[in-house]
Amino acid sequence: MADELGTVSIGFLGMGIMGSPMAQNLIKAGCDVTVWNRTKSKCDPLVGLGAKYKSSPEEVTATCDLTFAMLADPESAIDVACGKNGAIFGISSGKGYVDVSTVDVASSILISKQIKDTGALFLEAPVSGSKKPAEDGQLIFLTAGDKPLYEKAAPFLDIMGKSKFYLGEVGNGAAMKLVVNMIMGSMMASFAEGILLSQKVGLDPNVLVEVVSQGAINAPMYSLKGPSMIKSVYPTAFPLKHQQKDMRLALGLAESVSQSTPIAAAANELYKVAKSYGLSDEDFSAVIEALKAAKSREA
Ligand SMILES: NC(=O)C1=CN([C@@H]2O[C@H](COP(=O)(O)OP(=O)(O)OC[C@H]3O[C@@H](n4cnc5c(N)ncnc54)[C@H](OP(=O)(O)O)[C@@H]3O)[C@@H](O)[C@H]2O)C=CC1
Numbered sequence: 001m002a003d004e005l006g007t008v009s010i011g012f013l014g015m016g017i018m019g020s021p022m023a024q025n026l027i028k029a030g031c032d033v034t035v036w037n038r039t040k041s042k043c044d045p046l047v048g049l050g051a052k053y054k055s056s057p058e059e060v061t062a063t064c065d066l067t068f069a070m071l072a073d074p075e076s077a078i079d080v081a082c083g084k085n086g087a088i089f090g091i092s093s094g095k096g097y098v099d100v101s102t103v104d105v106a107s108s109i110l111i112s113k114q115i116k117d118t119g120a121l122f123l124e125a126p127v128s129g130s131k132k133p134a135e136d137g138q139l140i141f142l143t144a145g146d147k148p149l150y151e152k153a154a155p156f157l158d159i160m161g162k163s164k165f166y167l168g169e170v171g172n173g174a175a176m177k178l179v180v181n182m183i184m185g186s187m188m189a190s191f192a193e194g195i196l197l198s199q200k201v202g203l204d205p206n207v208l209v210e211v212v213s214q215g216a217i218n219a220p221m222y223s224l225k226g227p228s229m230i231k232s233v234y235p236t237a238f239p240l241k242h243q244q245k246d247m248r249l250a251l252g253l254a255e256s257v258s259q260s261t262p263i264a265a266a267a268n269e270l271y272k273v274a275k276s277y278g279l280s281d282e283d284f285s286a287v288i289e290a291l292k293a294a295k296s297r298e299a
């Protein structure tokens with residue numbers, strides 16, 4: 001199997017919290033991987049594991065059959081794909097581009113069009129699952145776009161993830177991801193309120209987490225993040241700035257179809273407040289600090 005995988009040369013653009021472990025899993029599985037990152041030093045550990053390095057997205061797509069991109073937001077995803085020395089300048093017919101970043105529908109369609117104009121194939125494949133699932137190869141891929149590329153990419157998605165959904169036309173994967181993260185962001189904001197309320201009425205919030213974890217509203221996120229939130233520490237798995245970006249993009253998606261989303265809109269305001277307190281690079285569970293600050297101002 002490792003020999004078969006090694007016959008397809010893989011490019012990987014973006015060595016952040018998610019991209020690095022995803023690329024690492026491909027290397028460990030025996031794939032021929034070439035990496036690029038805006039901040040070059042983040043490629044060093046991957047090169048140490050056997051990856052090749054190229055100095056631009058263009059050079060990566062020129063030398064690789066299949067290129068994955070894991071970038072911060074719509075702006076960086078578009079820039080890396082279509083900007084100066086971007087992926088479109090190296091890619092060509094017979095190759096594929098798989099964007100696993102979380103972006104909005106319009107940005108994904110724009111990148112798809114630019115890639116497909118070169119004759120190459122495009123797949124969007126944003127992921128559910130955070131740093132640990134990325135390290136463990138347990139991500140969930142929400143794919144849409146060219147079916148032949150989905151089939152070609154499938155063995156590699158299976159190395160990085162535990163499941164994959166093919167959702168049809170480009171935009172459907174992006175939309176699914178935004179809906180999922182809109183729910184998650186609202187759940188976390190509500191959980192933060194619950195922790196603070198339990199403390200304020202004299203309950204032990206650790207017991208609250210235990211009660212929640214045994215009931216119908218249990219979600220792994222609560223027992224994973226709750227204990228550190230109670231200690232006011234937020235080790236970054238999913239940066240708060242990205243959660244707020246996803247709330248913003250989800251609200252835009254909702255507006256585009258006139259769907260009312262008042263809960264998500266309220267939660268988004270909390271993430272904005274947390275960002276204004278300098279918490280952008282903390283884990284998104286740091287949204288609880290926005291409520292604490294409001295509390296102390298009222299007191
Ligand atoms: N962390 C998580 O739990 C999850 C994140 N996601 C999504 O995955 C994507 C990546 O997330 P994550 O790895 O956490 O984010 P990071 O912030 O850790 O990494 C972002 C990556 O984007 C690059 N980047 C940012 N701006 C630019 C730019 N202008 N030009 C070129 N490269 C740029 C960064 O490069 P540099 O190193 O130079 O800054 C880095 O490689 C996001 O869309 C996020 O929403 C999806 C699921 C889970």
Ligand SMILES: O=CCCC(=O)O
Nearest residue numbers: 102128129130181238
């Ligand atoms: O986009 C981030 C998703 C994080 C998660 O699914 O746990």
